[in-house]
Amino acid sequence: MERIEVSAPGKLMLFGEHAVVYGRPCIVTAVDQRIKTSVRKISNKILRINAPEVDIDNYEVILNKLGRVDVPKGVRFIEFAVRNFSQKYNLSSGVEIETKSDFSSKFGFGSSSAVTTSTIMGLSELFNQKLTKKEIFNLSYKTVLDVQGVGSGFDLAAAIWGGTLYFIAGGKEIEEIDVPKKLPLVIGYTGVKADTTTLVKQVIHLREKDPALVNSVFNAIGAVVGQSRTALEKGDFKLLGKLADINHSLLVSLGVSSQELENLILAARKKGVYGAKLSGAGGGDCMISFVPYNNKKEVESSINKAGGEVLNVKTGAQGVRID
Numbered sequence: 001m002e003r004i005e006v007s008a009p010g011k012l013m014l015f016g017e018h019a020v021v022y023g024r025p026c027i028v029t030a031v032d033q034r035i036k037t038s039v040r041k042i043s044n045k046i047l048r049i050n051a052p053e054v055d056i057d058n059y060e061v062i063l064n065k066l067g068r069v070d071v072p073k074g075v076r077f078i079e080f081a082v083r084n085f086s087q088k089y090n091l092s093s094g095v096e097i098e099t100k101s102d103f104s105s106k107f108g109f110g111s112s113s114a115v116t117t118s119t120i121m122g123l124s125e126l127f128n129q130k131l132t133k134k135e136i137f138n139l140s141y142k143t144v145l146d147v148q149g150v151g152s153g154f155d156l157a158a159a160i161w162g163g164t165l166y167f168i169a170g171g172k173e174i175e176e177i178d179v180p181k182k183l184p185l186v187i188g189y190t191g192v193k194a195d196t197t198t199l200v201k202q203v204i205h206l207r208e209k210d211p212a213l214v215n216s217v218f219n220a221i222g223a224v225v226g227q228s229r230t231a232l233e234k235g236d237f238k239l240l241g242k243l244a245d246i247n248h249s250l251l252v253s254l255g256v257s258s259q260e261l262e263n264l265i266l267a268a269r270k271k272g273v274y275g276a277k278l279s280g281a282g283g284g285d286c287m288i289s290f291v292p293y294n295n296k297k298e299v300e301s302s303i304n305k306a307g308g309e310v311l312n313v314k315t316g317a318q319g320v321r322i323d
């Protein structure tokens with residue numbers, strides 16, 4: 001085989017962000033917006049990348065120099081993924097990688113995790129390694145830690161397994177949650193790009209100042225996640241809304257919300273949602289709300305009026321796959 005096309009879904013954090021970095025569980029769902037990655041063998045011993053969404057046009061690096069110099073931002077995840085794969089399994093030829101995305105990287109839907117996992121799966125198939133999901137996860141997680149130093153890997157699990165997952169950092173536990181009904185979510189994008197690493201570091205500093213207090217917030221978030229899992233399995237969306245409100249308040253107490261997020265959450269709450277919270281690192285990106293089916297349109301227009309952009313995605317999408 002000389003060429004393979006692989007795609008992986010984006011993700012949406014439902015419950016448990018930040019606390020998941022400290023060993024508590026979280027719940028994440030894969031969304032039906034995918035990144036398609038084409039991986040091709042080439043004769044030159046180089047890695048060539050084309051990623052038009054992030055303005056990368058014919059970027060080239062010699063295979064034995066991968067990840068050594070100052071790697072440009074737009075190709076970091078791919079270059080480190082190829083380096084980590086080649087260190088473990090040896091590449092018998094050069095590779096060309098091209099990416100195409102259904103969604104903008106600005107939404108915080110996890111474009112880097114989708115591109116990392118699909119690159120590793122593509123290499124695994126092309127070079128006959130047939131890695132298991134867990135092996136793809138481990139190499140992808142190493143890649144993420146090499147590039148950004150922090151992170152639980154929840155986004156990689158969503159990209160690989162798909163569906164809706166109960167997840168513990170580093171992939172210690174990855175369990176599919178059987179969600180009986182379509183999730184009645186309305187998602188609002190703030191228009192502000194969140195910087196995950198900065199926010200994670202901000203919480204690290206907060207915890208250093210008062211570990212006991214911040215750990216008790218993480219414990220409370222962990223308890224919310226446990227109850228949310230049961231509520232999801234039962235399809236009890238009213239309860240999920242209440243739990244979203246509690247989870248959001250706990251995140252506010254960690255200092256990771258923003259004015260834009262609060263505006264959209266308030267706009268949603270005014271229209272009778274079951275509950276709402278920020279999703280992901282905070283500071284921007286998206287909020288989510290659990291909404292009674294007959295209120296959906298009203299909630300959407302309220303979010304729009306408050307300056308948000310409503311994003312229509314389906315949850316529980318399929319994980320990384322050969323297309």
Ligand code: PMV
Nearest residue numbers: 017018151152153196280281
């Ligand atoms: O910013 P996002 O959507 O990638 O979410 C980050 C979630 C954190 O829990 C803050 C970090 C992590 O890696 O789990």
